[in-house]
Amino acid sequence: MLQFALLPLQAGGEAAGLDQTTVLIATVVGFIIGLVIAAGAGYWVYRDAAKRENNELAWGLGVGGLLLVAFPVGVVALIAYVIIRGDKTATEPVQEGPAGEW
Secondary structure (H helix, E strand, C coil): CHHHHCHHHCHHHCCCCCCHHHHHHHHHHHHHHHHHHHHHHHHHHHHHHHHCCCCHHHHHHHHHHHHHHCHHHHHHHHHHHHHHCCCCCCCCCCCCCCCCCC
């Protein structure tokens, strides 16, 4: 894998064996994969924040956008959300009285 990263640094200054079409296809495929990862993580954070009565739109767009624009910062934001989000969800059953009463 490292050999591909070092292709432009070959001795003698010869051109790397990649044409523009290959580079364009790899760039588009990489962008699509990154977009799918960012959208999936943003959607998961949105749904989870909605269950926990947090500001779901801000968290979902923030984490998804950061993952797309600056991946390492987005990973830190995702970890921060998981730590800060809280333990209780709105869908947990609430016991109002002694069990068995009508």
